[in-house]
Amino acid sequence: MPNIMYHFVGRDENLNGISLERFRAQLDFLQKTYSREEIVVTFDHGTIDHLENVAPELERRDMNGIFFILTMVPEEHRVPSIDKQRYLEASFRVDLAKMLCADLHIPYNPDEAAAYLPEFSFYSIEERYLRYLRDKIVPGEVYDDFVGKYFRKAFGDEKDFASANYLSWEHIVQLHKRGHIIGSHSHYHYGDKNDFSRSLALIEEKIKDKPLYVSYPNGIKRISDEDLESLGVRKAYISTENGAGPYRVERIDCNRARLGVGGSLSL
Numbered sequence: 001m002p003n004i005m006y007h008f009v010g011r012d013e014n015l016n017g018i019s020l021e022r023f024r025a026q027l028d029f030l031q032k033t034y035s036r037e038e039i040v041v042t043f044d045h046g047t048i049d050h051l052e053n054v055a056p057e058l059e060r061r062d063m064n065g066i067f068f069i070l071t072m073v074p075e076e077h078r079v080p081s082i083d084k085q086r087y088l089e090a091s092f093r094v095d096l097a098k099m100l101c102a103d104l105h106i107p108y109n110p111d112e113a114a115a116y117l118p119e120f121s122f123y124s125i126e127e128r129y130l131r132y133l134r135d136k137i138v139p140g141e142v143y144d145d146f147v148g149k150y151f152r153k154a155f156g157d158e159k160d161f162a163s164a165n166y167l168s169w170e171h172i173v174q175l176h177k178r179g180h181i182i183g184s185h186s187h188y189h190y191g192d193k194n195d196f197s198r199s200l201a202l203i204e205e206k207i208k209d210k211p212l213y214v215s216y217p218n219g220i221k222r223i224s225d226e227d228l229e230s231l232g233v234r235k236a237y238i239s240t241e242n243g244a245g246p247y248r249v250e251r252i253d254c255n256r257a258r259l260g261v262g263g264s265l266s267l
Helices: 022-033 049-060 072-076 081-092 095-104 125-137 142-156 158-165 169-179 193-205 224-232
Strands: 005-006 040-045 066-069 183-184 214-215 235-238
Touching: 005 022, 005 169, 022 049, 040 049, 049 169, 066 169, 066 214, 072 169, 081 095, 081 125, 081 142, 095 125, 095 142, 142 158, 169 183, 183 193, 193 224
Parallel strands: 005 040, 040 066, 066 183, 183 214, 214 235
Antiparallel strands: none
16 A cells, blocks of 8 residues: 655646646556555645645545645744755755855865765755755754755745745645645654644644644654654654554655556656
8 A cells, every 4th residue: 555745746846846747647546556545645844736736636536635734834934944945956956065065165075975865866966965965064053044045045035935835724724624634744844752742732723633643854753652652643654665563654755756657656
């Protein structure tokens, strides 16, 4: 039984999401191959395309999605650093790592990251190097300042951008009332117990229903099974293979995947 993960659907394909045409083709493949009860489609971060593009397509097929909300966005009108990076990569493409090195006076040597994140074969060497610098070399606050500065230059006011490009609480409540499942992607895209606790409480307050599902930010599990159980979480989804048990439910990343190639489910 496939558990499928998406981020952007029907947006600028430079965001490394998926086109609406390919999304429809993947849903066609799933419906031909599996029963309705077997198909689990999930959507992380809560961007506006989930309301405008995803929900109508699912509802035409009598399908429900699980929408994992990053609650800092509707609550604080802020864009997470990881999404700022994605939007900047869509604009600057492979030059973003070079810009980071120039900004911080770091020698530019993308070959350093040739073996980094081997499980993500679709990354170019420049994309891999940016993530290597972000994860291994540059302190978190310094990296966040870098993407924040260039994000403001490229896209203007963060609050206005969040309002235009992400789901509001009103949208989220609407999705819930339309029969879709609302889950948590944490509050600040970190994913420890405090982060999930805050996010789950906000969602419950807004939709008047207890959220039972979470997805781990960046596919990293920073919370124990015991803490998840204490928060009332029924299932936790991870964006990697080799999942096991209710708190490590694996998902196939279809943001850049090819679903149905040769009659099979493949990346």
